[in-house]
Amino acid sequence: DTAVSQTPKYLVTQMGNDKSIKCEQNLGHDTMYWYKQDSKKFLKIMFSYNNKELIINETVPNRFSPKSPDKAHLNLHINSLELGDSAVYFCASSQFRTGNSGYTFGSGTRLTVV
Amino acid sequence: QKEVEQDPGPLSVPEGAIVSLNCTYSNSAFQYFMWYRQYSRKGPELLMYTYSSGNKEDGRFTAQVDKSSKYISLFIRDSQPSDSATYLCAIVGAQKLVFGQGTRLTINP
Numbered sequence: 257d258t259a260v261s262q263t264p265k266y267l268v269t270q271m272g273n274d275k276s277i278k279c280e281q282n283l284g285h286d287t288m289y290w291y292k293q294d295s296k297k298f299l300k301i302m303f304s305y306n307n308k309e310l311i312i313n314e315t316v317p318n319r320f321s322p323k324s325p326d327k328a329h330l331n332l333h334i335n336s337l338e339l340g341d342s343a344v345y346f347c348a349s350s351q352f353r354t355g356n357s358g359y360t361f362g363s364g365t366r367l368t369v370v
Numbered sequence: 371q372k373e374v375e376q377d378p379g380p381l382s383v384p385e386g387a388i389v390s391l392n393c394t395y396s397n398s399a400f401q402y403f404m405w406y407r408q409y410s411r412k413g414p415e416l417l418m419y420t421y422s423s424g425n426k427e428d429g430r431f432t433a434q435v436d437k438s439s440k441y442i443s444l445f446i447r448d449s450q451p452s453d454s455a456t457y458l459c460a461i462v463g464a465q466k467l468v469f470g471q472g473t474r475l476t477i478n479p
Contacts, residue, residue: 361413
């Protein structure tokens with residue numbers, strides 16, 4: 257039973273297209289995150305939601321729009337995809353007040369823009 | 371200056387060797403420190419987490435924090451080929467995990 261699941265696992269699309277990635281967690285956590293991992297394996301936070309409220313919005317182009325319909329789901333919509341958006345996108349979750357006990361990550365969505 | 375610095379390696383050692391992985395950080399207010407392991411094409415998985423200075427041991431793995439030097443370490447004893455992965459240090463800061471660049475480790479049989 258997967259704790260944090262993301263779909264799709266792989267996404268290949270052309271420049272200019274719009275795409276969405278979905279994430280669901282069954283851990284009962286109240287906070288969810290999107291991280292981007294570049295080709296050098298560096299993981300950087302993009303967004304964070306706590307109980308459906310956006311609490312972190314790093315310097316990310318406004319072509320990226322997260323949405324959290326409830327605390328178990330977090331989606332990421334990307335408009336007008338660019339070559340530089342190619343990366344692996346990871347969803348993660350934690351319990352906000354005890355987030356120091358660890359974040360659980362999904363297996364990632366590998367996005368390739370051609 | 372990056373908040374967390376980690377030597378990206380790669381690091382290659384023979385099976386059975388002791389491995390030492392290290393990170394430095396810039397903000398002395400950080401209190402929670404973690405190590406994640408990431409296998410190829412997988413998500414990061416939590417390996418160890420420590421609070422404040424000191425050592426924490428779990429089987430062949432030991433995490434060490436020296437807050438006075440702002441230095442964290444992960445030691446792997448009796449390394450196995452299955453330990454080959456990328457190891458990422460991470461620090462809880464301002465409601466988010468901040469990662470180092472990750473060290474790619476290969477254990478050769």
